[in-house]
Structure formats: structure tokens, C-alpha cells
Amino acid sequence: MAADTEPLRTQADLLRRGLADLRTEDAELASILDAEVTRQHRTLSLVSSSCAAGPRTLAASASALLNVTVEGTPGRRHHAGCENADRVESLAIRRAQELFAAQYAGVQSHSASNANYQVLTSLAEPGDTILGMALDHGGHLTHSSALAFTGANYKAIRYGTTSQGVIDYDEVRKLALAHRPRIIICGATAYSRVLDFQRFRAIADEAGALLLADISHIAGLVATGRHPSPIDAAHVTTTCTHKQLAGPRGGLILSGRDADIKVPGLRSTLRAVLDQAVFPGMQGAPAVNMIAAKAAALGYAMSPRFDACMGRVRSTADEMAGAFMAQDYEVVGGGTENHTILLQLRGGITGSIAESALEACGIIVSKKRAPGETRSSFVGDGLCIGAGSIAQRHIDSQGCRQVVDLVCRILGQVTPLGEHKYSLAPALQEMFRLEVEALCLRYPITDYRDR
Numbered sequence: 486m487a488a489d490t491e492p493l494r495t496q497a498d499l500l501r502r503g504l505a506d507l508r509t510e511d512a513e514l515a516s517i518l519d520a521e522v523t524r525q526h527r528t529l530s531l532v533s534s535s536c537a538a539g540p541r542t543l544a545a546s547a548s549a550l551l552n553v554t555v556e557g558t559p560g561r562r563h564h565a566g567c568e569n570a571d572r573v574e575s576l577a578i579r580r581a582q583e584l585f586a587a588q589y590a591g592v593q594s595h596s597a598s599n600a601n602y603q604v605l606t607s608l609a610e611p612g613d614t615i616l617g618m619a620l621d622h623g624g625h626l627t628h629s630s631a632l633a634f635t636g637a638n639y640k641a642i643r644y645g646t647t648s649q650g651v652i653d654y655d656e657v658r659k660l661a662l663a664h665r666p667r668i669i670i671c672g673a674t675a676y677s678r679v680l681d682f683q684r685f686r687a688i689a690d691e692a693g694a695l696l697l698a699d700i701s702h703i704a705g706l707v708a709t710g711r712h713p714s715p716i717d718a719a720h721v722t723t724t725c726t727h728k729q730l731a732g733p734r735g736g737l738i739l740s741g742r743d744a745d746i747k748v749p750g751l752r753s754t755l756r757a758v759l760d761q762a763v764f765p766g767m768q769g770a771p772a773v774n775m776i777a778a779k780a781a782a783l784g785y786a787m788s789p790r791f792d793a794c795m796g797r798v799r800s801t802a803d804e805m806a807g808a809f810m811a812q813d814y815e816v817v818g819g820g821t822e823n824h825t826i827l828l829q830l831r832g833g834i835t836g837s838i839a840e841s842a843l844e845a846c847g848i849i850v851s852k853k854r855a856p857g858e859t860r861s862s863f864v865g866d867g868l869c870i871g872a873g874s875i876a877q878r879h880i881d882s883q884g885c886r887q888v889v890d891l892v893c894r895i896l897g898q899v900t901p902l903g904e905h906k907y908s909l910a911p912a913l914q915e916m917f918r919l920e921v922e923a924l925c926l927r928y929p930i931t932d933y934r935d936r
């Protein structure tokens with residue numbers, strides 16, 4: 486029997502044939518897919534959100550569940566043929582509840598941005614007041630920015646951080662009492678301090694507001710007890726699954742002790758309202774293959790190996806922050822309490838220049854903009870650096886210092902020529918690139934395996 490007429494009976498048959506077919510029948514696409522694997526192995530990501538999904542998560546996402554249309558929740562579907570979709574969604578829900586000690590978990594949101602909109606639309610009316618962290622202080626677009634749905638559909642009020650990069654809780658309280666928002670949003674994208682969820686809840690209670698915590702950036706630290714959990718402090722918690730949880734692109738909606746209360750102004754319990762907000766509120770059928778991948782990632786997140794990885798995230802972040810400060814770089818707040826290091830750049834090197842020059846040498850970082858910085862977010866005045874990939878690569882303390890040393894040596898050789906343009910001698914750039922590549926080969930991305 487020719488290979489391409491063999492029946493496909495198992496997931497393994499599918500994946501094997503899929504890879505073979507891509508290679509023989511769509512070489513153009515196959516070569517791009519291979520090139521991306523190579524790129525990820527040969528470049529060093531210091532992007533604070535980055536974590537590589539492991540092979541089992543990738544394999545789960547490439548499953549026949551992609552073909553299943555299931556509107557509704559397990560056991561209450563609008564379609565037939567949902568038996569395995571029900572099982573996989575129930576498994577993902579159970580794992581999310583267990584991992585985060587949540588009473589409620591919704592696993593259908595296509596992304597964390599969607600999850601945030603779903604929560605907001607379920608709890609607030611258009612035009613209601615929302616209080617969230619300002620984008621240029623480290624908040625997320627969906628928390629209050631005028632550029633996003635939140636800012637456009639609600640009256641968005643914004644709080645920020647002090648010069649030490651700590652949330653100004655007194656300002657949050659003052660704004661909450663003055664504006665009486667329907668919802669307060671906490672959680673950040675570029676923030677290096679521990680979030681005080683209890684304090685946020687106290688403010689929300691005092692102001693008669695609901696509290697939404699978005700832990701997209703710190704979900705792994707929360708899940709392993711290295712950051713306080715908002716599950717019972719917030720009315721609702723959201724997270725994406727593709728940052729610290731090393732899962733597929735997607736979102737989770739979680740709730741703790743408030744899951745079964747009837748919030749004033751709502752028709753039913755939070756649990757019911759949240760389910761309806763996703764479907765039929767804002768989404769149609771979920772991506773069941775992605776729910777399978779979420780289940781895989783959540784299962785892995787309960788393993789001792791993931792716990793050890795999150796331990797390395799914390800120790801590596803401290804190690805790198807210390808190494809940058811030892812090289813006279815300004816680290817906002819003088820260190821980090823999570824995975825993120827906020828670096829202030831000087832000497833005319835903008836975030837944009839640092840990002841481009843480092844990328845040319847194989848190091849991927851994200852530029853950031855300090856509070857009050859007037860230049861565009863495409864320019865930036867600093868870098869937001871994270872420890873996720875370093876921890877996944879098992880880069881030890883000596884390796885961490887080598888990484889920081891490389892970043893500092895590269896930036897030390899860069900001559901800025903404006904906001905985006907710079908010069909870096911090609912021979913030096915090539916030398917740095919080879920050094921980065923050697924480091925990456927010495928520390929391959931192998932977190933799913935023992936070393």
C-alpha cells in the first residue's frame with residue numbers, strides 16, 4: 486500500500502503523515518517551519534513573556550480535535566459528536582481548577598485579551614467606568630488604553646507607578662473613591678514587583694467595585710506559590726496560557742470564592758455569567774485542539790519539573806538584575822521580585838536601537854517606555870527583560886552573568902545615530918552572533934526533559 490493511502494487511525498499516524506506530506510508536497514511551508522525551530526534554538530530570547538511550549542503541548546495542538554465544532558460547555562452542547570471534546574475540555578477545566586485552586590475555570594477564550602473583554606462585557610455596561618494600569622506604566626493594552634476596546638467602550642481611568650516602579654496604591658484608592666469604577670483591573674505586562682492583590686481587593690470593596698486580576702505574565706509563579714495568588718482576592722482572574730504556562734496561545738478565566746455569588750447588577754452567579762460571556766457572548770465554537778494543548782500545558786505545570794523551572798526563573802532574574810547593576814546599568818526599583826527586569830538605557834541608546842542591535846547579534850529583547858516618556862512606543866527608552874527562556878534552557882549562574890555581559894558588551898559597541906539608526910562594526914556583530922549561538926547550543930531548550 487502506498488504511504489499516502491494508509492488509513493490514519495491514531496494521532497501518531499496523523500502527525501507522521503502530516504510531517505511527511507509537508508516535506509514532500511509543500512516544501513515551501515515546511516522549510517519555514519523548520520527555519521523557525523532553528524531560529525528559536527540558535528537565538529537567545531530575553532523577552533519577558535517568552536517561554537517555549539514543549540513537544541507534548543505542540544503535539545496536542547496538532548490533533549484531530551481541530552475538526553470538532555462544539556458550541557456550549559461540556560455536557561451542554563449545541564452539536565452532536567462531542568464525546569471526546571467534552572472529555573478534553575473537562576480535563577482542562579479540572580487541571581486549571583487544581584493548578585490555581587479555583588472554583589471556576591473557563592478554558593475556551595482564544596486569548597487573554599479576549600478573556601479580558603469577555604469578563605469586562607459580562608460585568609460592566611458600555612460607558613461604565615473602569616480603573617486600570619496605564620500602558621506606559623506597565624499596564625496591558627486591554628486594561629485601559631484608549632487604543633483598545635476597553636478605552637473605547639468604557640470610561641477608562643488610569644493609575645500608575647512611583648519612580649521606583651511600584652504601583653502607587655494610594656493613588657489607586659484615591660482614584661477608586663473619586664470615580665467609583667465598576668471594575669478595577671490589576672496585573673501588568675512590564676512590572677517587576679509583587680502585586681498586592683489583598684490591597685487591591687480592599688480598595689475595590691471600599692469603592693464598591695469588582696476586581697479583575699490579569700496574571701498573564703506571572704501565572705507560573707502564581708501556580709507554584711512564588712507569587713501570591715489572586716484567585717480568592719479578585720472576583721475574577723484571567724491569564725493567557727502561552728507565557729509562563731508554556732502552553733498554546735489562548736486564555737483562561739478563573740474565579741475563586743466569589744464564583745457562586747450573585748454580583749449586584751448581574752442576572753446570575755459569576756460562574757454562569759462568565760460562561761455566557763464567552764459563548765454566546767463573544768465567541769462561537771472554541772478551538773478544541775487548543776483546549777487539548779491547554780490541558781497538556783496545565784498537566785505539565787503541575788509537575789516537579791515545572792516547579793523547578795519557576796524556581797530557576799526567580800533565581801535567574803535576581804542573578805541577572807544584580808549583574809546589570811554591577812555593570813552600572815539602571816534597573817528600575819533596584820532589582821526584581823518576579824521574572825521581569827526593567828532596564829533604563831542611557832547615552833542616546835533608545836529601546837529601538839538596543840532591540841535592533843541585540844537582534845542582529847541573536848539576542849531577542851523588547852523595548853519599553855518609561856512613565857512620562859514622550860517619544861513613541863516604537864522608540865522607547867529602556868528594555869524589558871525576562872528570565873523565562875533562560876530558566877527553560879537551564880542556564881546556570883555563570884551562564885547568566887555571561888548573558889548579561891554579552892548584552893552590555895554589545896550595547897557598549899553601539900553608536901546611536903538617531904532614534905532608530907545606529908552603527909555596529911560588522912566584524913564585531915558577527916563575533917557577538919557566534920558567541921550567542923555557541924551559548925544557545927551549550928544550553929539547548931530542553932526543559933521538558935531531564936538534563
Ligand SMILES: *Cc1c(COP(=O)(O)O)cnc(C)c1O
Nearest residue numbers: 596597598625673674699701725
Ligand atoms: C500578554 C498579555 C495579555 C495578552 O494576551 P493575548 O493572549 O496575547 O491576548 C493580556 N494581559 C497581560 C497582562 C499580558 O501581559
